[in-house]
Amino acid sequence: METSSILSLKKPEPNLNVSDVLCELVCPVCLNYLYPPIKQCATGHTYCEDCFQKLTRCPECRAPKTEARSFVLERLYNKLTFPCKFYDEGCQVLAKGVNIKYHEDGCEYSMKRCPLRFNNNCKWQGKKLELDLHCKKDHSTNIYFESSQTFKCKDFCSNVHRKYYILFSVFEEMFRCSMDINEEKGLVRFGVYLMSKIRSLGKFVYQLTIKKGDTELEAMSVKAPCIHLTDDAHRFEKDKYLIFKYNMLKEFCGEAGDLYYSVKIIPTAP
Template structure:
């Protein structure tokens, strides 16, 4: 188990288991979009090779190297700069060091309207090109954009496609990897009153040709310490909705059951947790399920994943 998970031991018993620019304000966009084939995002991309132009280089900010969007600023000598770097450079031109003032490079902004730019995720499979001012909007929803690492135990900055992240979770975070659509987990914690310490776990399941992340953790819900189990789908939301899952925990003649749709890892771990979209167990009830003298957490959570027809 990865660092941070040592506070909680798991025994698995498997049953085989952008710019501030408002793109809507660009009048030429509606005309330009009419000549483009619709993509899956519905944002007017065109399959093909973008037109080459040295003007593309002129639209690159000399400081951050990103493409510039209105307002594009220029100094009295004609050197251009994006609005964010203008603030960062304390209103001084990085090229000639003149004061920038508030001069807009309207000509360059106008020229940009006629350009076609490939999606930034072209190198990982996106074949589309877009009018200059539609590119950012497309990239926010591009199906080829990488995923963030779903590991919740640390601030992991790794991004990539699903195979890359599965290998990363296994090799770098040392999470448990299991095959099967049903599971039977037993979570044990010697001191259940230490909610602030890292009492969370992550297990990756592979079934139906897809990967799922099962989370289990403790946190404060208001003033009440709770335990929560929930499932995330390693893929986009439209695919996640094809699946359902159930979780069940109980003992001594009592039982809690949760059924839901796994959330895509496009939604951050904290967003899912804070939405309480999962099986939530109050600590007192969790200790009651654990039996004994209530000084040790011993929870058995069973569940299964199935695909909707």
């Protein structure tokens, strides 16, 4: 009799406390939740991708970085439901692993600095949902709402180091178009960057057309992908821009020394 009553007892399951599990899913550098790809050092300490890229060695044990990922933590991540990281700013969205990352990337409550702050040292900071309004109000001459625009770079031929930043607010996405004229190095760098990372990456290319003087004739035309600017810095990232010889572009200037060019942003998917 006694034996059978012991057998009918169910062996207890390991006890799971969700907040204990969540503690293990925090990146020790930025203190945000880890998300795939979850990278690790040779010993096994885990970091988020953004922090991992900036590290030279593991800050916890000094072991070298590896290409290995923690698939167990990644699977766990995808089973959990997270609040949007802009909860404190007012966002109430909750979603599972991958979906929350996608949401946060374009969350209207995410905090942004002014993408045109390098033009006039603008100090604006605010929620993404207020960004469009700010740019329309304070940078109305530097923001465009049509996907194709022709520009005049005044006095292109005068020898100074200059940078130009222009915004495109099109296809429900913000793009920053940057031109950096470095006469000293004899180079001009050009790029069109996506302000959001996950949602729109790979979905847009841009076409840069240099005109012959102030005519509609094309001197040259190049297509390149719109790439995300990883640290939102104003410097041009290596391998992510087009490079032209300054002297070559000078040849295409009009008589007054101005360079005319057009930029068109093109969605790649239908």
